[in-house]
Amino acid sequence: AVVSTQSTGSMNMSRVVIAGGVAAATFISYCIYFDYKRRSDPLYKSKIRERRRANRNKALDSELDIPLPTAMDPASIQRFFMEQVQSGEEKLGMGDTAGAVRHFASAVLHCGQGYQLLQILQSTMPPEAYKEFMEFLPKAQAKYSKTMQSKMAPKSAAQQKSAPAKSERIIAEEAVD
Numbered sequence: 001a002v003v004s005t006q007s008t009g010s011m012n013m014s015r016v017v018i019a020g021g022v023a024a025a026t027f028i029s030y031c032i033y034f035d036y037k038r039r040s041d042p043l044y045k046s047k048i049r050e051r052r053r054a055n056r057n058k059a060l061d062s063e064l065d066i067p068l069p070t071a072m073d074p075a076s077i078q079r080f081f082m083e084q085v086q087s088g089e090e091k092l093g094m095g096d097t098a099g100a101v102r103h104f105a106s107a108v109l110h111c112g113q114g115y116q117l118l119q120i121l122q123s124t125m126p127p128e129a130y131k132e133f134m135e136f137l138p139k140a141q142a143k144y145s146k147t148m149q150s151k152m153a154p155k156s157a158a159q160q161k162s163a164p165a166k167s168e169r170i171i172a173e174e175a176v177d
Contacts (some may be wrong), residue, residue: 077110079097081107081110081111081112082105084103084104084107084110085103085104086106087099087103088100088101088102088103088104088107091103092125092129097128097129097132098132100125100129100133101132101133101136102136102140103131104121104125104133105133105136106140107136108121109135109140109141109144113158121133
């Protein structure tokens with residue numbers, strides 16, 4: 001009787017192993033079949049390219065995100081400006097150059113005397129951080145212009161086209177001086 005219980009236990013164990021093997025083989029077969037059907041889809045490559053393009057554009061947009069003030073009255077903008085300069089200095093002190101660049105760019109975009117702030121930043125920032133800042137600033141300004149245009153009431157088409165070019169030209173002229 002003892003021998004028969006051991007053989008019954010080993011038979012149950014072998015049945016469990018066989019059932020597990022069949023389940024694993026079925027799962028692997030399904031994976032192979034699904035992969036084959038996915039790859040044989042004529043639109044597979046275009047779907048992959050579109051998904052990658054969307055992810056890349058999303059990453060670029062998030063890279064250009066800069067903080068914006070919640071209110072547009074002079075006191076709020078002044079407070080926001082000071083917060084951005086302070087945050088930029090803190091990030092720069094921690095070694096987060098990209099974060100500091102975002103905050104300083106936001107400060108420059110909301111500063112009444114952008115040229116003077118650029119001179120101060122040039123004298124206080126490490127050269128490589130200032131170079132990164134100057135490369136980032138035109139991109140941030142273009143995104144800021146688009147954001148502000150979408151928030152403001154629609155103007156005439158001629159005014160909308162000339163506004164970003166004029167503000168970009170001012171920053172470029174200030175950076176050159």
